[in-house]
Amino acid sequence: MVCVLTIRAVSDKELFSMKTSTKLTLLIITIALALATWLVTSWQSGQVDRIMTMMDVDRNGVIQTEELSPLMRLRISELDIDGNGDLGPSEVAAYIRSSIFNVIRHKWRARGLPEYPDNVERESLQVALDEMVEVLELPGAVMLVGRNGGEQIRVSSGDFDANKVVSVASASKWVSSAVLMRLVEQGVLTLDAPLNTYIPELDGHWANATLRQLLSHSSGAGPGHAIENPPSMSYRAHFEQLIQIPVKNEPGVKFSYGGISMQIAGYIAEQASGKRWSQLFDELVATPAGMEHSTYGHPFWYSPGVEIQSPNLAGGLYASGQDYFNFLTAVSADGMERRLLTEDSTGQMESDQTSTLVHHSERGPLPEDWFYGLGLWCESPLEGRCTKINSAGAFGTFPWIDRKSGTYGVLVTMGSLAEVMPFALNLRRLAIELER
Template identity: 35%
Template sequence: MTAGLRIGSVGLCFILWACGGASVPAPEEAGAAVLTEASALLPDAGSPWAPVSAMVTARAAQAGVTSMGIAVYDSLDRKVYEQMVGDFTPDQRVAVASSSKMVSGVVLFDVIRQGLLTLDSTTGQVLGWTGDKANITLRHLLSFTSGLEPSNPCTSRVTFTLAECVAQIATIPVRAPPGTRFDYGSVHLQVAARMAEVVTGRTWNTLFAQTLATPLGLPADVTYYTAPTQILGTTNPLVAGGLRASMNEYAKLLALVYHRGRYAGLEKGTLGLFVAQTREPYPSVIVGNSPMADLGYPYRYGLTAWLECTTPATGCSSISSPGAFGWTPWMERDAGYYAILGMQLSGADVSGGVVAFSVDLERDLKPLIRTALGN
């Protein structure tokens, strides 16, 4: 492992590996690579990464953020840039909040790959739901267009099981017919995860461990909790927001998404599912609860990921999954990189709002990273 350099009174750690504008290999070829560390260098004024360093430093200072990090990986899974602010470290495990959603999507994609579910499997078929809830499909659930109320108190009950929580969700009247309304919230993936539990005969955390954590060499503590900031509750995991991981740990999960399920010798999900992830399945939906719209962004939603482009109906090369505590993973496949803003902040830690800080920073870093990579 490379040691970072600590400099100045604000305690910044920089790691840089210059890669230039190398061509981007096919995902299947790049996926065979394993994440590697960068060499420790401080970007000087002439470095292509100096603007990235300057922006992160300035934005953190302006917002009063004293503990965060950024890491950028190229298409060969080399860590090409890393910067730490304050005492944050790339091995510091925190609650990633809604950045859990993209990871949960991969687990569900792999259940589909095994032939145990399809995107068109319904709650009626799998869970025995009846009436106006019976025709909700897994596609609706993964795109948050199920028509269910997006939140339910049961998702925070540490003494519940996932089965008990979903049974409670089943008693609540729907807000809209499936496929007609988008509402961002935790309920959709809670139901989707229960469908996976039923068809596999395994609990969600066991399924996550067997599908992703163990094959990627992640420790048992990288798992889903009901209350992730308190590290409490594993029988009713918050599937949409309960994962805890470090930047170095999450990078392996993000690499698997970047390479469309083909990474480090693994095959998870199908290439078709990862293509579907980048497209909005129901472009004509009414947009209800949308944190991106609240921030003034026009981004729509695919399958467990935000679509950061102007053509969501036909697909986006840039997708993301920001969380309420600031943790923000994203990728730009056309530019050949993926990145993580790592942090666990509260409202008191940031002036102007945690999500606004991280999402705005991600947006403004994108062109600087592309330039640094030679794109």
């Protein structure tokens, strides 16, 4: 076979056209890269400003160790580049970059993880927990599962056991709502009375909002978490600060998940009862439920022995896996002597309150088909009653009850909820299947 190679001369005009096309392509690529760099830099700058504003509670320009989020505190030796014991804006920027890289790396490592069959063995739960800890590079995790008022399964992995106390973040909301519902049972509060019933001088938007709207995040408040208060700020001062924040909607119109409403509810409870929140929690929930090592503080600011004057109800609970399991036992079973809430209170909390409302679009890793009850997420409502309930926390705590099977449990770890959530849902599925 004979191959004939034909070489054609390129005209000056064609050569000029090729050079122009190449230059144009390079220019477009350069502009695109510059735009992408600018967008990433601007986004990162905005994130740095947001984190500094949220965590630098004493406003001294740096984030000290006691002001760090629990997840950042785990990495302080890595993040504190200059070794001076606190984080400045450049170190926060480095944390953001490394977090993005870690998310990508963890997602890559998590690809193709096995789906466990429905006829699972008990060992499958341990394997799945170990796998989560390894893939996400978590310090450890523990999961407790119960049914009919008793513990059925306990598995742990890494440097975690059931007595390790951690910040449970938004898993606080379920417990806080239980405190408030016990006050409703006692007649101290009413779900549908206007708030100026308890604070007559309250006027404007908040005068006509109700406790039901506060607990279902439909009070009209924006999605803020009410955590910018310094530890020395009194609850009254914090309340007055929060009610001055511009509202987004009239009460009962829009679901907007956050912490402002619940923080307002806590102050209302203090005024109506004449007791501090710490006392209400201890008397109404902690002692009867057996939460021996649990306390309220601030989800970020933490210094042992220093009391927070305005504890954060939506995200400031510190609890162990055992304590939270004891709480779930007290609220989950029927006909028990230690049952914490009446059937009516439980029914109110576990009823869909928000599916007919407009929903705020920002809900992070949480599924769009989750609605909200009173202080807890409502999954798969059937005729208005939630068949599954949970109170997922941003730092990896995931408590739940499956009303259909009567199974309940809590996963406790220290990791980003966005990464932990797929594993948590799989672990729950395994636990429910094991207890059928």
